[in-house]
Amino acid sequence: MSSENLDVFxxxxxxxxxxxxxxxGAIIASKILSNLNPTPQKQTAYECGEEPVGxxxxxxxxRFYVVGLIFIIFDVESVLMFPxxxxxxxxxxxxxxxxxxxxxxxxxxxxxxxxxxxxxxGDLNWVMSYQKNKSGVK
Amino acid sequence: MNxxxxxxxxxxxxxxxxxxxxxxxxxxxxxxAVSLLVFLVAATVLTxxxxxxxxxGTYAERKISADxxxxxxxxxxxxxxxxxxLADALKLLTKEDxxxxxxxxxxxxxxxxxxxLGVFTTxxxxxxxxxxxxxxxxxxxxxxxxxxxxxxxxxxxxxYASNSKWSMLGGMRGASQIISYEVPITISIIAIxxxxxxxxxxxxxxxxxxxxxxxxxxxxxxxxIGFFIFFVSGLAExxxxxxxxPEAESExxxxxxxxxxxxxxxxxxxxxxxxxxxxxxxxxTLFLGGYQLPLPETIVxxxxxxxxxxxxxxxxxxxxxxxxYVVIWVRWTxxxxxxxxxxxxxxxxxxxFAIFNLIGVSIWMVVFKGESLLKxxxx
Numbered sequence: 045m046s047s048e049n050l051d052v053f054x055x056x057x058x059x060x061x062x063x064x065x066x067x068x069g070a071i072i073a074s075k076i077l078s079n080l081n082p083t084p085q086k087q088t089a090y091e092c093g094e095e096p097v098g099x100x101x102x103x104x105x106x107r108f109y110v111v112g113l114i115f116i117i118f119d120v121e122s123v124l125m126f127p128x129x130x131x132x133x134x135x136x137x138x139x140x141x142x143x144x145x146x147x148x149x150x151x152x153x154x155x156x157x158x159x160x161x162x163x164x165x166g167d168l169n170w171v172m173s174y175q176k177n178k179s180g181v182k
Numbered sequence: 183m184n185x186x187x188x189x190x191x192x193x194x195x196x197x198x199x200x201x202x203x204x205x206x207x208x209x210x211x212x213x214x215a216v217s218l219l220v221f222l223v224a225a226t227v228l229t230x231x232x233x234x235x236x237x238x239g240t241y242a243e244r245k246i247s248a249d250x251x252x253x254x255x256x257x258x259x260x261x262x263x264x265x266x267x268l269a270d271a272l273k274l275l276t277k278e279d280x281x282x283x284x285x286x287x288x289x290x291x292x293x294x295x296x297x298x299l300g301v302f303t304t305x306x307x308x309x310x311x312x313x314x315x316x317x318x319x320x321x322x323x324x325x326x327x328x329x330x331x332x333x334x335x336x337x338x339x340x341x342y343a344s345n346s347k348w349s350m351l352g353g354m355r356g357a358s359q360i361i362s363y364e365v366p367i368t369i370s371i372i373a374i375x376x377x378x379x380x381x382x383x384x385x386x387x388x389x390x391x392x393x394x395x396x397x398x399x400x401x402x403x404x405x406x407i408g409f410f411i412f413f414v415s416g417l418a419e420x421x422x423x424x425x426x427x428p429e430a431e432s433e434x435x436x437x438x439x440x441x442x443x444x445x446x447x448x449x450x451x452x453x454x455x456x457x458x459x460x461x462x463x464x465x466x467t468l469f470l471g472g473y474q475l476p477l478p479e480t481i482v483x484x485x486x487x488x489x490x491x492x493x494x495x496x497x498x499x500x501x502x503x504x505x506x507y508v509v510i511w512v513r514w515t516x517x518x519x520x521x522x523x524x525x526x527x528x529x530x531x532x533x534x535f536a537i538f539n540l541i542g543v544s545i546w547m548v549v550f551k552g553e554s555l556l557k558x559x560x561x
Contacts, residue, residue, distance in 0.1 A: 090441060
């Protein structure tokens with residue numbers, strides 16, 4: 045399997061085409077078999093039988109945004125760890141295990157530092173109080 | 183065509199004979215066309231098998247839950263109710279496709295497609311056996327992580343585009359849950375990559391053995407913990423109970439797919455059940471020896487190639503479906519956890535433990551030269 049050859053990824057493209065065919069086939073079949081009869085009542089958003097109040101696209105809890113930010117840090121970090129992990133065994137067998145271990149552990153220590161920082165800042169608590177934690181709520 | 187299944191078939195004579203006779207009658211080299219045909223047939227068969235497993239998954243879910251709760255479960259359609267998924271699919275096909283008036287039309291239609299795309303493209307590297315796999319990409323596990331995160335986008339988009347409050351809450355929860363649990367999953371996979379020295383499934387499976395003491399789960403104490411971290415995070419990644427908060431039916435109606443009806447809802451459900459199967463397959467490949475036959479190498483090398491492939495496929499499906507049963511069993515045993523606990527379990531328990539395991543495995547590699555614990559003890 046040569047790495048320059050993009051031919052390797054042809055099966056992936058074909059599977060993606062199969063996914064498109066599944067989706068399109070299912071939707072077309074349901075278009076043919078089902079009868080469409082849209083009414084304004086049917087097309088309202090479900091809100092337990094009441095008329096919907098306002099739109100759902102409103103301000104949302106900032107916690108989700110913070111989780112997204114933390115995820116990006118950790119995900120980029122773990123992506124960078126994959127190549128080191130893939131050559132770890134090979135280099136260990138020719139006797140460079142110690143060096144690789146030091147490099148690898150320094151990578152991981154950055155990750156640990158990140159999680160310790162987020163933990164200390166309180167970003168890992170889902171319910172975060174901006175006042176001093178008097179009530180004992182986590 | 184650079185595919186494992188094609189190169190497996192091209193070692194047989196009938197393949198070469200077919201190419202030869204076709205080339206003679208048509209007057210040009212038909213090797214590429216024939217190999218594409220072989221690949222398409224294999225891909226279609228694998229897709230149909232996995233979609234059937236997804237469909238039967240809904241049946242198994244109801245039958246096993248009935249068993250656990252001392253009920254009978256579906257038993258009207260076909261023998262033992264086996265045709266129930268087919269009846270459900272037909273019913274959903276004939277249902278009206280309702281589109282909420284205030285929704286974002288394009289994204290509303292895109293969301294189930296992204297779920298289906300993210301799940302079915304992972305099948306390209308699903309290591310069914312050493313020869314019948316569609317392709318052994320050299321970035322196998324990495325590819326699976328990358329592609330399956332499309333499902334998270336689909337879940338969030340489905341919730342956002344519906345413009346319904348229940349969907350929005352479900353989609354937001356789903357997105358934050360899926361991205362959070364991706365971190366422990368990725369780190370526990372890196373530990374396995376360190377042990378096997380490569381990211382392709384072929385390499386990972388071949389550095390394990392067929393018998394349980396050669397599996398990576400029993401390789402050392404760290405990988406033993408790593409398996410449970412992987413599996414628990416996988417449950418959260420596929421929105422399974424006890425982590426099914428994005429579609430918590432008792433509080434969010436049905437979460438991100440509240441506004442979806444008919445076939446689009448069915449596609450969400452299909453993608454979810456196939457994703458669970460893919461998760462079980464990956465877990466069994468990474469930690470439980472994958473498709474390796476539990477026989478000594480001397481016996482396996484004497485068996486005919488076709489028989490080896492067949493038995494490997496059987497072993498693969500047995501392992502994956504056994505884990506599938508565990509997933510369903512967990513759902514009907516444990517209650518749903520609270521949303522703040524969900525996040526703190528991920529970030530304060532699973533992620534630190536996964537990093538600890540990774541450090542442990544890499545030190546183990548250097549100190550013990552990658553030997554397993556049992557080998558060191560009984561040497």
